[in-house]
Amino acid sequence: MNPNEIPDAESVYLIPTxxxxxxxxxxxxxxxxxxxxxxxxxDFAAGIAVTALGHGFPAWVEAVVDQASRLTHISNLFHSxxxxxxxxxxxxxxxxxxxxxxNSGSEANEAALKFARKWARTNxxxxxxxxxxxxxxxxxxxxxALSLTHKNKYREPFGPLVPGVTFVPFNDLDAARRAITDRTxxxxxxxxxxxxxxxxxxxxxxxxxxxxxxxxxxLLVCDEIQxxxxxxxxxxxxxxxxxxxxxMTLAKPLAGGLPIGVTLVTEEVxxxxxxxxxxxxxxxxxxxCRAAQIIFDYIxxxxxxxxxxxxxxxxxxxxREFSSDNIIDVRGAGLLVGVELKxxxxxxxxxxxxxxxxxxxxxxxxxxxxxxxxxxxxxVNTALEILNxxxxxxxxxx
Ligand SMILES: Cc1ncc(COP(=O)(O)O)c(C=O)c1O
Numbered sequence: 034m035n036p037n038e039i040p041d042a043e044s045v046y047l048i049p050t051x052x053x054x055x056x057x058x059x060x061x062x063x064x065x066x067x068x069x070x071x072x073x074x075x076d077f078a079a080g081i082a083v084t085a086l087g088h089g090f091p092a093w094v095e096a097v098v099d100q101a102s103r104l105t106h107i108s109n110l111f112h113s114x115x116x117x118x119x120x121x122x123x124x125x126x127x128x129x130x131x132x133x134x135x136n137s138g139s140e141a142n143e144a145a146l147k148f149a150r151k152w153a154r155t156n157x158x159x160x161x162x163x164x165x166x167x168x169x170x171x172x173x174x175x176x177x178a179l180s181l182t183h184k185n186k187y188r189e190p191f192g193p194l195v196p197g198v199t200f201v202p203f204n205d206l207d208a209a210r211r212a213i214t215d216r217t218x219x220x221x222x223x224x225x226x227x228x229x230x231x232x233x234x235x236x237x238x239x240x241x242x243x244x245x246x247x248x249x250x251x252l253l254v255c256d257e258i259q260x261x262x263x264x265x266x267x268x269x270x271x272x273x274x275x276x277x278x279x280x281m282t283l284a285k286p287l288a289g290g291l292p293i294g295v296t297l298v299t300e301e302v303x304x305x306x307x308x309x310x311x312x313x314x315x316x317x318x319x320x321x322c323r324a325a326q327i328i329f330d331y332i333x334x335x336x337x338x339x340x341x342x343x344x345x346x347x348x349x350x351x352x353r354e355f356s357s358d359n360i361i362d363v364r365g366a367g368l369l370v371g372v373e374l375k376x377x378x379x380x381x382x383x384x385x386x387x388x389x390x391x392x393x394x395x396x397x398x399x400x401x402x403x404x405x406x407x408x409x410x411x412x413v414n415t416a417l418e419i420l421n422x423x424x425x426x427x428x429x430x431x
Pocket of ligand 1: 137173174223227256
């Protein structure tokens with residue numbers, strides 16, 4: 034199909050769940066994407082914090098091609114060497130004792146919901162079924178995960194959702210303390226809220242959540258689907274808080290762009306889960322797990338993580354030097370950075386795209402920057418230049 038015809042064909046054949054710009058990308062290399070006309074774009078979205086090592090990372094491509102030619106799929110009816118190799122890496126480098134593989138962030142959270150319910154029922158009886166989640170939190174779009182997702186626009190058309198979920202203001206420990214009861218089986222929290230506007234959990238808030246979960250025999254679930262795996266400059270976003278969760282969910286960057294979800298749990302949680310309690314046809318397949326080993330090994334290196342901190346600091350420093358009155362706040366952790374504007378960010382996103390920079394939003398007024406973790410300072414400076422000019426140009430026209 035002629036690339037110019039693709040956007041119109043989409044409007045005929047696809048269920049219209051997405052609004053997209055008319056650009057059609059043909060290939061990518063490192064931190065750059067190229068459209069069908071050969072125009073180059075610096076990718077500060079990374080497919081929503083997914084392509085952590087950029088596009089076409091050579092060792093990843095080699096592993097994917099090799100694995101695809103050997104064995105792509107066998108289902109979970111059979112043992113898989115790549116699956117266990119990846120599981121071993123995740124367990125040996127985290128608080129967790131065991132993992133369950135699925136195919137997306139939403140699915141990782143669905144598994145977390147079910148495991149929390151099963152753990153509670155096994156250890157504390159049938160009434161401990163409630164959940165706490167946070168205002169601004171995003172945990173996915175499937176019905177269970179959606180029940181924990183705060184945004185009304187996403188929830189309202191699809192009710193009734195899973196009952197027993199209480200939403201508490203993010204970073205309000207007293208409110209969480211008032212909401213939690215002995216019927217609460219799990220508290221779901223993103224250490225850094227991504228979709229909710231790049232909001233960072235306060236240290237005392239996350240530590241306090243750990244404490245109140247312990248007091249009520251409640252599981253603490255860290256959703257690190259967006260903020261985990263090196264994005265904040267630590268392997269795990271919760272690392273800086275001096276706490277460990279009982280369950281952690283991962284997805285986005287782990288397989289370098291192939292679909293994957295992981296639910297990591299302690300031995301105690303795992304003990305409640307039996308054969309047949311949960312399953313997935315594709316989860317943890319040989320291809321995705323082999324790809325993920327490459328990504329994990331590369332991310333889990335001090336040099337890479339230090340680079341994330343350096344580039345993230347350069348990005349935030351540069352943004353804070355912009356002279357625009359339109360900027361309310363610049364915040365972030367590592368390479369998950371938000372710029373809150375007084376106005377909607379859509380015009381800036383469109384302007385940036387025209388100028389060859391891909392950026393996305395996190396809500397109406399927050400620009401979200403989440404480039405590959407391998408982004409260089411030169412590339413950061415290029416992005417800053419485009420954004421600075423864009424913000425000034427839009428100020429002049431408003
Ligand atoms: C924190 C968080 N949790 C869950 C999800 C859902 O992941 P997926 O879109 O892979 O289902 C996302 C996706 O943006 C996310 O950012």
